[in-house]
Amino acid sequence: MTEGLSLWSLGLAVIVVGALWIYGVNRTMMTVPPEAQKLSPDSNRWSKELMRETYERVKKNPIDIKKHLPPKLDRRYIVVGGSGLVGGDIVAHLLARGQSPEGIRIVDFAPLRRPDILGVASNVDVIKTDITSPNSVKAAFSKPWPASVAGLPLTVYHTAAVIRPGERSLQTYDRVARVNVGGTANVLAGAKEAGADIFIATSSSSVAVKPMKFWKWPLPSLASNYVQVFNEDDFDQPLKAHDEFFGNYARAKAEAERLVCAANQEGFRTGVVRPGNGIFGDVENDVTFGPTLKAGDIVSWTPHVSQNWISSRNVSIAHLQFEAALNPSVRAVPPPCAGRPLLVTDPCPPITFRDFYSTVSTLSVTPVTETYPPPVLMLILAYAIEGWANLIINFPILTKLFGWKEPTGDLAMLQPAVFTVSAYTICDDSRARKSVEEGGIGYTGVTDTLTGFCEQMAVWNARVERGEAGPLKGKGAAAPVVA
Template identity: 55%
Template sequence: MFWVVIGAVAFVALAWLLRINAALQSVPEGARQASPRRWTKQELRDTYERLKQKPLDFVRLLPPRLDRRYVVVGGSGLVGGDIVLQLLQRGESPESIRIVDFVPLNRRDMVGKAAGCDFVKADITSRSSVEAAFSKPWPESVARRALTVFHTAAAVRPQERSLLFYHRVSAVNRDGAVNVLEAARAAGADIFIATSSASVSIVPPTFWIWPWQSSPTNYLQIANERDFDAPIRPHSLFFSNYAFSKAEAERAVCNANEPTFRTGTIRPGNPIYGQKTDPVVGIILRMRDNVTFIPHIVQNYVNSRNAALAHLQFEAALAPPRGSPGTRTTPACAGRTFNVTDVGPPPSFADVYRAAETLSATPVRVTPRSPLALFLLAHAIETWCVLLARLPFLTARLGWIREPSGPIHMLQPSVFSVSCHTLVDDGLARRSVAEGGLGYRGGCTTMEGICEQILEWNREHGEEGEEGVENAVRGVEGTAAKAGLTAQGVAA
């Protein structure tokens, strides 16, 4: 009888786990309706060829030159770097732009174009370091101009949700943002815009479902700005420490708004891509051999240039008329946060994988794995990390006992929470300034943005350029997913 009971319990447990596995692979009807079509290889090739002949044009969407001074904190990074480039593209002088970052310029597209901009190395967790960056004298030609500050720096650690690890992100994302905010105000800035995240509004799904549920609770979410008008949620209702820290920073920035110091935040939604160093498309190209548990997940993406464009459109909405600062009524967008995303319907992650496998000149393979196995492993990794945090003497006395390092550390339950089906609503940002919006207009669809990113990747990695790329694009179907086609002369 004992073994019968044990067998019955084991059977029920196995059936329950298989039910959870099926739920993790489900696509709610709302996600299907929002993204009814999958990208085909032919339309990816056609888009790639079109962009090779006529690249995306974001300059046409840039607000007019404002002849102000600019401090871009995090200006060597993904969004910050694109803000710098767009400022230069619209005619701002290099001497009017100061990049404040912990790392020097290393983006290939910035090294030459932004060479004339000032660069100050700073640690935003240090108040004195930030103050020194802002107090550095400006060239006489621009010293009397009004000052705009874009704060884009962040510590992105989406995997941790225990408050034991909150200091790992709060020092940069919350305290660092406050340091920059206060230094900007002391330096006389009258516009301050920070980068937040659309993931701030995501509530953790419930994956441990009842047997009669077909998908996890909150598996499909609409990311909007409604949470901003309510008191900040408890920490447990954010998907991770990262999101909570961004929410706290967002409130600090927006609460500082006043007529002579206009502030606001942009929530890019949701994965940001656009450079080979990004953690979405870039990492697929860099890793080449990838494992995924989310090919079915539907999410809006945002190109880093669209995110940068939104920051500049926000600045244009906040900026007083030239020569008459403070004479205009403060616009309704001041002190607010706005979602922005790419033009068009959201893709699934499978669409992005197909683009990389089809178009990349370097071998790319994406192998799906059971979400349940990785989900259980994620809980084991998190439990181990929390145990070591609660019992630090284990690491202190036995140096070999420590948290896992490398990409496997990212595999924790919070990553599953943010990997739910997410539809980003940027309708508020698209309203006109008179209607309380930014007049936001994106410059590309996600397919266009990803195809152009892969095009740039191929040009950088192909010694013989586009001839090899075309061979990769036109290769036999199926081979790219296994070994890939390598353009002639591509460095290993």
């Protein structure tokens, strides 16, 4: 009897301690650390009045992007991934500053589909290409150019990538490495063979992010890497071990950018742009506005968390400014930025996810609801989803016998790795803002995050009013956007 009572008491104690620990983890996840508060104080939060004023201003006076573009260069261009978000903006900006459509070539697996640039880019050559195939890349790069531009020097922008932020297992690494590392190697080889003398690739600020750890015994309040301020210093250190990246995507990007930077040499100048953090810019193709507005539901554990965001137009301009810095016609001696990555972000302080959610719900002509579950429950669910995915990966016989499959869609994204890039990740892009002589590219973003958000909302609302937004799922009918 006494022994049974002791076991019962021990079990109860374990449950109580476990519950208190989980409560502590949840409390930590809902807390705004003092260092984060200093970087993004409550006084920076956007009021609804400010959102509406900015929205009306943007509708009446859209930003004239032409005024902010580096001057036209007498060159021809291959934009790998030119059908996507950043690549599409690069194509649009090249055309806006006066480059001939004959001198621009889009190399992409997907067709050009962005409504905002379909018209201006209608005369640009688009070559369907699998960058994991050396032969496919070679064919795209070796296609003859029109005589009017064939003799011009060649710049290659490499923006194509596979993004799978939830995965961190070595067993799934090839899913991103095949395109992001192997594809980059193929594009580099194709660019060299085609005679390019400038090569600029898009990486990610997440390369520098360290994995976050909440499960700290006995004090969950001591979560590690919850607030991170970073720049490009990691590039000057040996490549980190796999488990020191937040996930497979970051490691693949780190390997790819080192390939690009190592290729820098006389006659072939290279550079890498690290956008930070989330990129937004097209309600049809980005992973923020489009899914949120079409679903009409937001499920988030991070409304209080602050991060930097960046408009895809700012990312594009950083690429053009990098090209201008590397241009051998202007600088016979390679500048300090050659063969290095540079981080860029919007020219404003970091914002909270609630700023984004409030902008959407305040300005959208379609309804958007917000749900904020306890963060720790989402974290526990994420571990369960990751465990299930790893089970299917390790035992494929389960798929053959029972039809069990890995999670897809939002569930596939909701894995522990995502919690790191959903924490306080603050970008320091001071190096990119320096002059070319000082090691930067003279980076200047053209739009702050609020203005960029309002531009996207204006585009979305106009599409809805014209009946061009597609099917809207609405509350309860859509898979929620997890952020």
